[in-house]
Amino acid sequence: MGETRKISLSVNGKTYEEEVEVRFTLADFLRQQPGLTGTHLGCEHGVCGACTILLNGRSARSCLMLAVQVDGQEITTIEGIAPSEDEMHPLQEAFRDNHGLQCGFCTPGMLTTLIEFLGDNPDPTEQEVREAISGNLCRCTGYQGIVAAALDAAQRLREAKGA
Amino acid sequence: MSGWKVFGSRAKRLEDPALLTGQGRFVDDIILPEMLHAAFVRSPHGHAKISRIDVEQAQTMDGVQAVYTLNDFRPHLTNEHLVVGLPSPAYKQELDRPALANDEVVYVGKPVAIVVADTRYIAEDAAAMVMVDYDILPAVADCRAALEDGAPLAHSTSPHNILAQFDMGYGEVDSVFANAPHVYSESMWQHRGGSQSIECRGAVSFYDPIEDLVTLYSATQAAHTAKNILIDMLGLDENQIRVIIPDVGGGFGPKLVFYQEDVAVVLAAKLLGRPVKWAEDRREHFISTTQERDQFWDVEIAVDNDGKILGLRGSMIHDHGAYTARGINLAFNSALIVSLPYDVPCYYMDVVLAVTNKVPVTPVRGAGHPQGIFVMERLLDRAARELGIDRPEIRRRNLIPTEQLPYTKGLKTRGDAPVILDSGDYLACMEDALERIDFTGFLERQKKALQEGRYIGVGVANYVKGTGRGPFETVTVRIGPSGKIMVYSGAAAMGQSTQTMLTQIVAEHLGGDMENVEVVIGDSSVVPMGIGGSASRQTVTAGSSALLAAREVQDKALKVAAHMLEASEEDLEIDGNEIRVKGVPDLKVGLGKVAHAVAGTPGYALPGGIEPGMEATKNFMVDDLTFVNGTAAVEVEVDPETGKVSFLKYVIVHDCGTVVNPMIVEGQVIGGTAHGIGNTLFEWMGYDETAQPITTNFAEYLLVSAPEMPHIQMGHMESPTPLNPLGVKGVGECGVVPAPAAIISAVENALSPFGVFFDHVPLRPPEIVEKIQSAKALAG
Ligand code: FES
Numbered sequence A: 001m002g003e004t005r006k007i008s009l010s011v012n013g014k015t016y017e018e019e020v021e022v023r024f025t026l027a028d029f030l031r032q033q034p035g036l037t038g039t040h041l042g043c044e045h046g047v048c049g050a051c052t053i054l055l056n057g058r059s060a061r062s063c064l065m066l067a068v069q070v071d072g073q074e075i076t077t078i079e080g081i082a083p084s085e086d087e088m089h090p091l092q093e094a095f096r097d098n099h100g101l102q103c104g105f106c107t108p109g110m111l112t113t114l115i116e117f118l119g120d121n122p123d124p125t126e127q128e129v130r131e132a133i134s135g136n137l138c139r140c141t142g143y144q145g146i147v148a149a150a151l152d153a154a155q156r157l158r159e160a161k162g163a
Numbered sequence B: 001m002s003g004w005k006v007f008g009s010r011a012k013r014l015e016d017p018a019l020l021t022g023q024g025r026f027v028d029d030i031i032l033p034e035m036l037h038a039a040f041v042r043s044p045h046g047h048a049k050i051s052r053i054d055v056e057q058a059q060t061m062d063g064v065q066a067v068y069t070l071n072d073f074r075p076h077l078t079n080e081h082l083v084v085g086l087p088s089p090a091y092k093q094e095l096d097r098p099a100l101a102n103d104e105v106v107y108v109g110k111p112v113a114i115v116v117a118d119t120r121y122i123a124e125d126a127a128a129m130v131m132v133d134y135d136i137l138p139a140v141a142d143c144r145a146a147l148e149d150g151a152p153l154a155h156s157t158s159p160h161n162i163l164a165q166f167d168m169g170y171g172e173v174d175s176v177f178a179n180a181p182h183v184y185s186e187s188m189w190q191h192r193g194g195s196q197s198i199e200c201r202g203a204v205s206f207y208d209p210i211e212d213l214v215t216l217y218s219a220t221q222a223a224h225t226a227k228n229i230l231i232d233m234l235g236l237d238e239n240q241i242r243v244i245i246p247d248v249g250g251g252f253g254p255k256l257v258f259y260q261e262d263v264a265v266v267l268a269a270k271l272l273g274r275p276v277k278w279a280e281d282r283r284e285h286f287i288s289t290t291q292e293r294d295q296f297w298d299v300e301i302a303v304d305n306d307g308k309i310l311g312l313r314g315s316m317i318h319d320h321g322a323y324t325a326r327g328i329n330l331a332f333n334s335a336l337i338v339s340l341p342y343d344v345p346c347y348y349m350d351v352v353l354a355v356t357n358k359v360p361v362t363p364v365r366g367a368g369h370p371q372g373i374f375v376m377e378r379l380l381d382r383a384a385r386e387l388g389i390d391r392p393e394i395r396r397r398n399l400i401p402t403e404q405l406p407y408t409k410g411l412k413t414r415g416d417a418p419v420i421l422d423s424g425d426y427l428a429c430m431e432d433a434l435e436r437i438d439f440t441g442f443l444e445r446q447k448k449a450l451q452e453g454r455y456i457g458v459g460v461a462n463y464v465k466g467t468g469r470g471p472f473e474t475v476t477v478r479i480g481p482s483g484k485i486m487v488y489s490g491a492a493a494m495g496q497s498t499q500t501m502l503t504q505i506v507a508e509h510l511g512g513d514m515e516n517v518e519v520v521i522g523d524s525s526v527v528p529m530g531i532g533g534s535a536s537r538q539t540v541t542a543g544s545s546a547l548l549a550a551r552e553v554q555d556k557a558l559k560v561a562a563h564m565l566e567a568s569e570e571d572l573e574i575d576g577n578e579i580r581v582k583g584v585p586d587l588k589v590g591l592g593k594v595a596h597a598v599a600g601t602p603g604y605a606l607p608g609g610i611e612p613g614m615e616a617t618k619n620f621m622v623d624d625l626t627f628v629n630g631t632a633a634v635e636v637e638v639d640p641e642t643g644k645v646s647f648l649k650y651v652i653v654h655d656c657g658t659v660v661n662p663m664i665v666e667g668q669v670i671g672g673t674a675h676g677i678g679n680t681l682f683e684w685m686g687y688d689e690t691a692q693p694i695t696t697n698f699a700e701y702l703l704v705s706a707p708e709m710p711h712i713q714m715g716h717m718e719s720p721t722p723l724n725p726l727g728v729k730g731v732g733e734c735g736v737v738p739a740p741a742a743i744i745s746a747v748e749n750a751l752s753p754f755g756v757f758f759d760h761v762p763l764r765p766p767e768i769v770e771k772i773q774s775a776k777a778l779a780g
C-alpha cells in the first residue's frame, strides 16, 4: 500500500468514511471500496464517458479524478438513480422501452450524463441530445435507441412534473 | 407472424433491468476474497530477439507476489502454444501463439511476462521494472512489402512470409476476358480497425484444491473453446476446468479468440493458490486484441455493352498479422462473397495471406464481408460510369432474380458445402431502398444543391452475407419442480440479447410467460459442448435447437398432464405456468407438479410410461449457410474545403428471414451500421514502418459519436429460409457490410464535378481535400 488518506463522502445518499490510497482514481475507489461496480471503465483516459458519475449533481469522469479530491462531496452513481429498489427512474424505463442499451457497458455513463442534461434542458431537440452525449461512446447501439430513450424520458419527466 | 404470444413481438429485454441499475456483473466487477491483480510486460518492439529477462527488481517490490515468464510456466504446460487455427489445406506454415514470448517478439504488445501483485497499481509499477534486453530485428509492417523479394522475415525462424495461399473460382475466365467488349481494372484496399468494444477484455481465475477445479471467468464469446484450449495446454481433464462468461460489454469478434493472457491468468492463480484478475486497459486493447481488415485487391470486371457482367477476376493480399489466432477464414470470406448477389458467369480470385509484425488478425464484426462487397460494388460503379448506365440500373440488370432462388453458385464454403443462396428478393429489396432515399428525385436535388454551392451525392450498395454457421449449438430445456422453465445452452451473449431471443422462442411453446423462463448460457458446465457467439449464428443454431427442445418438452408436459387431469392432450393448453383444460378454468395442474410427476419417486412408475425428467436436449444440425441480404442507400454532403462528410439520409433495407424480435433486429442492424460508418470515415489503426502502432487511444483512433451518426431509416423484408425450422437468418453483422461501399459511392457522386475517385476505406477528410486539390491542379 502506498500513502493513504482518510476521506468522507456521500455516495447515493450514504456516507462513507474510508482510508484510501492517494493515487487511487475515484472510479477505482467507487468500484473497489464501496463495491459500486456499476460505474464502468472503458478507456481510463477521459474519452469514452463510461465512468461518468454525478458529483454534486454535475457529470464528471471518475477515471480522471482522484478519490481524495472528492472528500466531503456528494456523488451519485448508476446504483443511486432509481427512486427505490423496485422502481426505475423514468430515464431507465425509457432506455428499456427504446432499446437504448445492448451490452449495457456504456449505459451508466449515458444515464448519468443524460440525467444532468435533462435537468438543464427538459425539452431538448434530437440534435441537442446527440450533442449532450457526444462525449459518451457506445459501440453497440449506433446511438439511435439512446437518443430515442432520452427524448422519451424528457417527455415522461415533463408530464410527471406537469401532473 | 400473427397468432403468436411472444415470438415475433417487440418484447422488452430481460437483460435490461440489471444493466440499467448497475447490477450487471462484468468480469472486472468480480471481486473475490484474497484476489490478486495482474499486469503484463509487453513487447515494445514490432520485431526483436529477447536476450535476457531480469525480473529480480520487480519481484522484490512491496506487494508483488510473483513474476512469471514462459520459463516459469513451462513445467506446467503440456502444450506451450495456443493451437486454435481452423483447419485448411491452404496453410504454408503454422504460426501458433506461445503462452508468453519465448525468445522472439513479433508484434508490439505481445505478452512477455505476467506480474501479479496485491493491487493493479502495484502490478503496473512492477511490470515497468521488469528489465528485458531486446536485440531489435527488421520488422515488416505492410503485407504487400512482406511478399516482396528480400523482405525482412516477420518471424526469423520462418522460411518466408506467406501464411497461406489459395484460389477459388468457376467458369472460363480467360476466354471470357479475352473476348469481352469491356474490361475495367481497379486496385482497392481496406484498412484495419479494431472491435473497440467499450468493455476491454478481462479474466478472473481461481483454483479450488478441494474440488481440484480451475475456474476461469472470461470476457469471451466462446466458453467451450476456452475450456478445450486450457485442457490441451494444461493437461487437465474435462472435470477440472470450468469457464464462465459473465456479462460481456460488447464482443464484435475479437473476444471470440482465446488469448495468451487467459492462460497466464489461469496458471498464475493455480500456482499462487489465490484468485487472480486481469482487466485489459484501452491501450492494451489497441496493441494486443486482434484486429481486422487490411486487404489489397487487384481486380477486373468484364461486361458487355449493356452492362451485363461477363466475368470477374483478380488477386488479393490479406494481412494476417503475426500469428494464426483463428484461421484463413477472413480472406476466404472476402474472396467468396464478392460475386454472390449477382449473376456472374465466371469468377476467379487468387489469395495470399501475408505474415506481418502486427497484432494477429481475426474477425471483427463483418468478418471479411465488407471488403468483398466493397470490391464488387465499386467495380459495378466503375462499369456504370464507363458505360453511362445509372448505378441502380446496372445492378438491376445483374442481381440474381428471386425466381432463380435457391441459386447454386460455383463456389464452396470453407466446410466444402456448396454455396446456395437460399431465399430472398434482392431486387425488391434494392427498389425499396431506392424509393426510401428518393433516388429518382435525387438528380433534381443535386442540381439545386450545386447551384447553392453544396456538394451532395447518393450511393447504393447491395450485399448478401452467409450467416448461421453450423454445425450446431446445444440447447436443453427443462421444467423443474419449481415450475420454472430453465434453458441451458453453449451459446454466448455479448450484448446481442441472446437470453431474450431464446426466451421468446421457448416461452412461446411453454405458456407464453417470459418471466417464467430462465436462460443459463456462457458456462461450460451447463452443457458439454458449445461453439458460441460468432458469424451471426446463434438465432439460427441455438434458436432452432431451443425451438425443437421446447416443442418436445411441450409434448411431454401435455402428455403427463393429460394423465394427471384425466383429459385428452388435445383439450389441454399451457398458459403461464399452468396446464389446463381449454374452457374449464378450474381443471388445471401447475407445470411444477407436472415436472415433479416425472422426477421419480422410488418404487413408483412414471405416469403415462414416460421417460424421466421434464426436459429435452436438442442439437439442431446445419451445414449450409443461410444468406441474409440487404441494400444500403446513402445521401451525403461533402464539404470540399474541409473534406467533411455529413449524412443527409441513411437507409437500409434488409431481409433476415423470420424476425424473433424486431426491436432487437433493428438494434443489431443500426449498431452494425455505426460500425460500418466508423470503418469508412473515421477508424484508422495506424502503424509506422517499424510496425509500431501509432493510434493507441480514443483521441488518435476515432469512434463514431452520436452527432456524426445519422438517424438510420430501416426497412424489413421477411423471406424465411427453408434451412431451419424457425426460418431465421443471422443479423449481428449485417449493418457493417454494405456501409463502406455505399458511403464511398455517395462521396464520389457528391464530388463528381471534380472528377475524383476513391479506392479505399477509411477515407478521411485530408485525403478528400488532397484529391480535390490535385484534380483541380491537373485541370489547371
Ligand atoms: S473510462 Fe473514464 S472516460 Fe473512459
Ligand code: FES
Residues within 6 Å of the ligand: A100, A101, A102, A103, A104, A105, A106, A107, A137, A138, A139, A140, A141, B198, B249, B250, B495
Ligand atoms: S450498449 Fe454496448 S457499448 Fe453501449
